[in-house]
Amino acid sequence: MQSASEFVEKHRPAGGKRSSKRDLIVQVFLRQEGHLSAEELADLIRRTDKRISRATVYRTLQWMVDAGIAGKVDFGGGKFRFERAYRHPRHFHFICKSCNQSFEFLSSDIEALIEEVAAAREFAPRQSMLQVYGTCQWCQQGVTPPAMAPAELLFARDALRIAIATERSGREFYTRAARLTADGPGRRIFQKLAGEEVEHLRKLEERYAELVRQEPTLEAQPTFLFFKGAANGLFAAATEELGNGVDEGKALLIGIRCERGSHAFFKKYGERFEESEGKRIFLEFADEEREHLDMLLREYRHLVARQRRAAASTRPATARRAKTRATKRRRSA
Amino acid sequence: MQSASEFVEKHRPAGGKRSSKRDLIVQVFLRQEGHLSAEELADLIRRTDKRISRATVYRTLQWMVDAGIAGKVDFGGGKFRFERAYRHPRHFHFICKSCNQSFEFLSSDIEALIEEVAAAREFAPRQSMLQVYGTCQWCQQGVTPPAMAPAELLFARDALRIAIATERSGREFYTRAARLTADGPGRRIFQKLAGEEVEHLRKLEERYAELVRQEPTLEAQPTFLFFKGAANGLFAAATEELGNGVDEGKALLIGIRCERGSHAFFKKYGERFEESEGKRIFLEFADEEREHLDMLLREYRHLVARQRRAAASTRPATARRAKTRATKRRRSA
DNA sequence: ATAGATGCAAACCCTTTGCACATTA
């Protein structure tokens, strides 16, 4: 986990000079969670140092945007607000025309669609802005909006929730597969994987609890990360597919399909997100799914080899001898 | 098809006075296809009447936006441009940072996702703005972008393309169903529907050709309306499902499912679009699918009734008599 | 007659810039 100053150092462009005033502005800016207008930031700065001019604040903001430390958000009406990029996943905005507050969300589904459309139109996208104007739930009810947790935490929370849901349905799948298949190496793999899922689940839930401990209001806050295509549906469908009885090979193949899909899913989106706890959760989870996938693949290859041997031993003698010779040749190659 | 002035009259707010200057500004504005800045519009106006002040242009633009005659698009950097709402479906923008041109598209999938997310966050959306910044294909290739056809025509073109694709796969389905089912009332319905699809298809293709005649560059222009969930996939899958032989009842049920899905699809999105040729295409198509659906449902009910009678005629005499009495009672009610 | 529309110019708002001065490498 990198600190704010490490983050700034990583982004500081080469060839510039340091200045205490710019440092102060950057530092104050990065302490803020939400969206700041230039004016608001200037006010904050003046509390510490009254001699910093508006122009410097604007220039520093521009500098931060160029360096990738800050994002400039167009709030319409020619008004801009700035938000830190540090520990702040990219996102879209709901903007309430009644209270003028903005609420952040991210939909990977929408992002994916934007990329598809851009590809179809041969447009090279660099940045997308989605603003939904309307009325927030609090203005609809006539109450004042509560304080929002930082988007970074909400993002991590939602990444964990997705991972946990996937893990849960994976556990169901393997438990069921172990129950339904005949005793043998396949069943032992399912039992092992079911056990691993239980263990991973424990770890993820602990991590989730830790996050909530850090920010107790987190659980009640609205969803930040929307993800219809989240991979947990895969295992749920697969569990159905097991039915009331299934042979080892079929169950292995179903598991392979799920783990492959799940791995691809978490890898793809994990890589897309910018550096954050949420990204890490996705990528670590992708790795786990990869390991499961490898285990299943290995087991499936063993199974096929066993079946081939079994088939060979029941064939007529001549065929069996030919087969054995062919196998030997292949092995020596 | 309503004219520009009918459109204005429909939107003109009550209680205002007419003025020749405002009328002129509105008229000139509605003649334009693309996005105009206030300044550009003022220039256009001054060619006709040099005595119209900038303020009036701004005030009239504001008036048009309030009345729903014009849309105000935030092009970033505090710059606004205006686009007519008349014959201009809502849309999102690609904005090329190199040539500063904008390119319009619409993705109903993205719109649907936005609605879903808004509902989940209990946000009442009124308007969404999606801008994708980057580089257009022409700037990437170092050539100047060609002239774009009006979005309205592109929208109609794409709506027709979707309808035609659906019609085509519907035709495949019914042709196949007619071939695979035994001779009888069911087969005759399939033949009839296949014939109707052929006829509708001809009409749609003629309408498409007419559109292209009106604007010959239309065919080569990029996609405007993106629609992953377009209903044509339904019939394609259904045709597969027919396999190499299927009984009448099953085929009817599959057809019912498809027509129901297709009807719901075109109805849902057609209702969502604003007044336009594209909207009309969707809604008319929805109606056709509805009629097909009704035909299939009717036929299915007859089939069930026939089967019930057939089953009854093989039952023991007492049961048959009871059944017949029940049927008579129902009929006399 | 009177509410509403217009022209003009000034005001507005947020942002950028020119220039002299101050800091940093």
Next chain:
DNA sequence: TAATGTGCAAAGGGTTTGCATCTAT
């Protein structure tokens, strides 16, 4: 010392507004 950053005030640009004057109902 040469390059870069800062303060001040002024300019910028797109937009809105106050007010006297018109004009349609």
